[in-house]
Amino acid sequence: MAEFVEIATADDPRLADYRDLRDVELRKHLEAEHGLFLAEGEKVVRRAILGGYPARSFLMAPRWLDGLADVLALSPAPCYVVSEALAEEVTGFHVHRGALASLERRPLPTVDDVLDGARSVLVLEDIVDHTNVGAILRSGAALGFDAVLLAPRCADPLYRRAIKVAMGAVFSLPWTRLPDWYDALPDLTSRGFTTVALTLAPDAVPVDEAVAGLDKVALVLGSEGHGLSERWEQTADRRAIIPMAAGIDSLNVAAATAVACYVTARR
Amino acid sequence: MAEFVEIATADDPRLADYRDLRDVELRKHLEAEHGLFLAEGEKVVRRAILGGYPARSFLMAPRWLDGLADVLALSPAPCYVVSEALAEEVTGFHVHRGALASLERRPLPTVDDVLDGARSVLVLEDIVDHTNVGAILRSGAALGFDAVLLAPRCADPLYRRAIKVAMGAVFSLPWTRLPDWYDALPDLTSRGFTTVALTLAPDAVPVDEAVAGLDKVALVLGSEGHGLSERWEQTADRRAIIPMAAGIDSLNVAAATAVACYVTARR
Numbered sequence: 430m431a432e433f434v435e436i437a438t439a440d441d442p443r444l445a446d447y448r449d450l451r452d453v454e455l456r457k458h459l460e461a462e463h464g465l466f467l468a469e470g471e472k473v474v475r476r477a478i479l480g481g482y483p484a485r486s487f488l489m490a491p492r493w494l495d496g497l498a499d500v501l502a503l504s505p506a507p508c509y510v511v512s513e514a515l516a517e518e519v520t521g522f523h524v525h526r527g528a529l530a531s532l533e534r535r536p537l538p539t540v541d542d543v544l545d546g547a548r549s550v551l552v553l554e555d556i557v558d559h560t561n562v563g564a565i566l567r568s569g570a571a572l573g574f575d576a577v578l579l580a581p582r583c584a585d586p587l588y589r590r591a592i593k594v595a596m597g598a599v600f601s602l603p604w605t606r607l608p609d610w611y612d613a614l615p616d617l618t619s620r621g622f623t624t625v626a627l628t629l630a631p632d633a634v635p636v637d638e639a640v641a642g643l644d645k646v647a648l649v650l651g652s653e654g655h656g657l658s659e660r661w662e663q664t665a666d667r668r669a670i671i672p673m674a675a676g677i678d679s680l681n682v683a684a685a686t687a688v689a690c691y692v693t694a695r696r
Numbered sequence: 697m698a699e700f701v702e703i704a705t706a707d708d709p710r711l712a713d714y715r716d717l718r719d720v721e722l723r724k725h726l727e728a729e730h731g732l733f734l735a736e737g738e739k740v741v742r743r744a745i746l747g748g749y750p751a752r753s754f755l756m757a758p759r760w761l762d763g764l765a766d767v768l769a770l771s772p773a774p775c776y777v778v779s780e781a782l783a784e785e786v787t788g789f790h791v792h793r794g795a796l797a798s799l800e801r802r803p804l805p806t807v808d809d810v811l812d813g814a815r816s817v818l819v820l821e822d823i824v825d826h827t828n829v830g831a832i833l834r835s836g837a838a839l840g841f842d843a844v845l846l847a848p849r850c851a852d853p854l855y856r857r858a859i860k861v862a863m864g865a866v867f868s869l870p871w872t873r874l875p876d877w878y879d880a881l882p883d884l885t886s887r888g889f890t891t892v893a894l895t896l897a898p899d900a901v902p903v904d905e906a907v908a909g910l911d912k913v914a915l916v917l918g919s920e921g922h923g924l925s926e927r928w929e930q931t932a933d934r935r936a937i938i939p940m941a942a943g944i945d946s947l948n949v950a951a952a953t954a955v956a957c958y959v960t961a962r963r
Binding site: 560564567568570571573594596598671673674677679680681683684685686687688691692 | 948
């Protein structure tokens, strides 16, 4: 049962986890250093707790307490109760979805664990936008993918914005970081996956042809700006494209992923 | 040829179009009232000007001028030259993509004009998020759709964030507002379109079955939160779903649109 603690001043040190949530650089630093992440909104907080992440604390305005009473009953962490104005002062924005929680990160699973039994996997190279990472996880979960692997420099799925966009998929879909960028795709090939890179390369074939009849597939996606690295593009088993209308550069990476997941799920 | 005007103070009234770009409510009000919209970044500004939107003015730091020299040569509007620090002070954020332009809105085309010759059309009811509107336009353009119709309350495709995400598709893909919400779908049916609503309704069929063999198709998409209105869901000719994994609520509307466009384009 969470202990309820009323707090009335913005500079109370117990609110340190919740400061300046709109300052991406500051938050990345602070969250990595303290091994924490932030969840926002009743639904997301509930999924994080039920997904087994231990809470460090909760931050609530009085009228948000009822919706999460069952979750608060499960957790020994303190629940800081503040006015909505104080919540806004501390976080730097109007918390319109209510509840916030600061949660402890857990050690990431191994690649072996994440791939155990998986038949359809997403592999993200250097996606930089948290919204895209969240949207990709949500689409992967909805369209029947089993796991997600992230290159070392891919944006953090446990960043607040990514979690919010993923609608909790980050807590249900198994994912981890790849320890080795250079040989990541050959390693997947040696594990029996056919690696299919989405790219605009001239030898790319339509994605439905690229995945037709395959058993274990790893769909490989590159950065928003410049796409995949040369290394990954060259070490993928196949290169695939989503056929597009003449004169259009490309699809947004989250949209392309949704289409590719749909097609791959029906291979 | 744009006239170059150096400006050194943030309160110069000539910079009024560029104030507080992160304040969504203020901007919606100001832009509607003055019939203007903002484009951000060299690529987007170029597409807006080449798309025929008259510039009211440009706002540039000196090092951004070269990239748009050809575009500035085409326009009689003034180009305000400011330091990057001053640009940040006026707009309220770090303008990392460079160039800004304030452009004049044009009268929207009629529904007749937008549908002339169209075979695949997107119809957006009350999408509220500008990122989603932009992503949907980009996917529609990339996946071969011919036009977009917006319900009266759908978010503005000419809002800065929507334009940026659409990567200029808002300037190339024909679109307009529907004058009448209530009979919008029956009107499309009477024009020979089969209206296919994406929904989680129990009688929805998989989207590939719903569009198979159809000639003129209007894909109908609802709001992020509660989906389509009852009126639109009931007046659509067909209800379709993107098959999803068990236990997942739904796809993000932009991801669902990308999949539905892909499937519809290959009907």
